[in-house]
Amino acid sequence: MGWRRRPEARGWAREALALLALVLCAPGARGRALEWYSAVVSTEYMDPQTNRTVWSVSESGRFGDSSPKEDAQGLVGVPRPADSDPEGCAPDTRFLVPGRRAAPWVALVARGGCTFKDKVLVAARRNASAVVLYNEERHGNLTAPMSHAGTGNIVVIMVSYPKGREILDLVQNGIPVKMTIGVGTRHVQEFISSQSVVFVAIAFIIMMIISLAWLIFYYIQRFLYTGSQFGSQSHRKETKKVIGQLPLHTVKHEEKGIDVDAENCAVCIENFKVKDVIRILPCKHIFHRICIDPWLLDHRTCPMCKLDVIKALGYWLEDVQETPPPEPAPGAVAANLITLQGDDRCDGNGSPSSSHESVPQGEAIFKEDAGENTALLETGRSDFQHGGPAS
Template identity: 40%
Template structure:
């Protein structure tokens, strides 16, 4: 059963992987690689949680119904009756009680795959159940072959070497024929009895609905954890993008400031200028007096400073140190 569920999940993942759109490339490669990895991890986790959800036993599809088999046969004068929860109903079988004489396919091959397979049923028997070996063809095929010959129910026993392992068979399209799987050991026991011409009758009754608690709870826990971790990854991926947008904005502003600084007027002071006068101003950034041959930058507000002093100031603050005039706004 576990193998069946795993293979269904693998199919689902394969299909989803095929449908996964291709990622774009180029631009800021490192960032994209990181976010791509995060998105990929998130989508993987989301897919993981989806298939876990799909694999949870639900009310209709995945629940397993056991079958009680009441086996009766006569050895000498003794009538032996054995009751046990030895079978599992097929996934597409009606959940109904059915009873009858157990009948084998004729010939050495017990898999009932040939459409012409005959069953050695006693002439007067009204209700009979076909006992068929697993393998050679699909469960649907075997069940249909037996149903066409008039079987009221089909018991399929597992491969040799599987002990008493059973699982719910998949057999779509077999209508209202009751189909049950039993283990190989139990099947062989019945086979040998019938081969010795022992009259075996079986009453199949619906047993219990079975959901392995371990699977159910661990699957639920994993589903929750996978969903939580994928949300965390999505959150991290979003957080990783936000600082990058801010960085891009900062870079743009810096470029604009550089451009605006480049457009500001430059002047080289010379003897006789009022700025180099004894009573002249000093640069408010470095507090040095202006001297001839100093290169000064004149802002749009007409305040002037040493070029070497004001350029880094403007790059960092973009406002005049004296009047706070923003060089980008003027």
């Protein structure tokens, strides 16, 4: 038969998962929800070689965190090549806007060199209606979130590096490019902050340490309990052997020394009946065997006088070792005990057989039960009840 885990041992994993869920859902465990909007970027210009209008539209931009989510349009302007500042960070940066007269214009600058806020403020001072930043080359077609608080109500978006370079090359070649910016799709992305990750990791480690300590404690207690059970079973086995040495007797009709109508067992409070098997304790109190044996296994004492029956027989079961009973003084047993015979035969003159000791007047004689020890009994009914000496 294999071992079966107890419910306490199975429950720790569920408790661990529940605790982890509470940690993740606790206030502060989650980072803030990231909400951002994509931007629809539309460009239009005249191809000088074919004299055809080239028009393109794609949802390739991303609005800045502090930018108003609204439409904007105008001719694209870039920092003048003579300024050698494609990032547009210098406060006196001038912009080249081909074909512009009085129409609104949109500033196109590269990412890097300074903060997003600085770039936006430089373009805003030049009356740009919107600012478009294109990402660095190493990021490819990706865009990134932008934090530029304090720039007012100017529209700010970011486009990918290829898209930005394409428009930049057209403008630097003197081709007017009209750009229209529209609001695209709303995106919501939840993420866990680094501090929350550290907090969850520490909480999980502590939880695992506590669970491991609890498991170790549980199995130590189980081991100790199993050992005590083995010791208790061995102790009860030895006690049962000692109890088996107590005399037994079967109640008969007109039993001398026992008033069948008046005597009762102190354990079950029922009168003794004919053919009842009784157990005689060293204190001379008598009980039903089926009543007193379980009592002695648990208590070891007489229910009436509290005599320690095991010690009275000369045993010390605490050490699980038997010690020989003390030898009685010469004549002490002979004065109070008699040996019971299988049948109380007398010789032809009515006197007891010469092979046995004579029985004094008033002493009760019990027969030996089949398969049981020889029963010894004090004289007189009063000796059964009070353990007094023979009269």
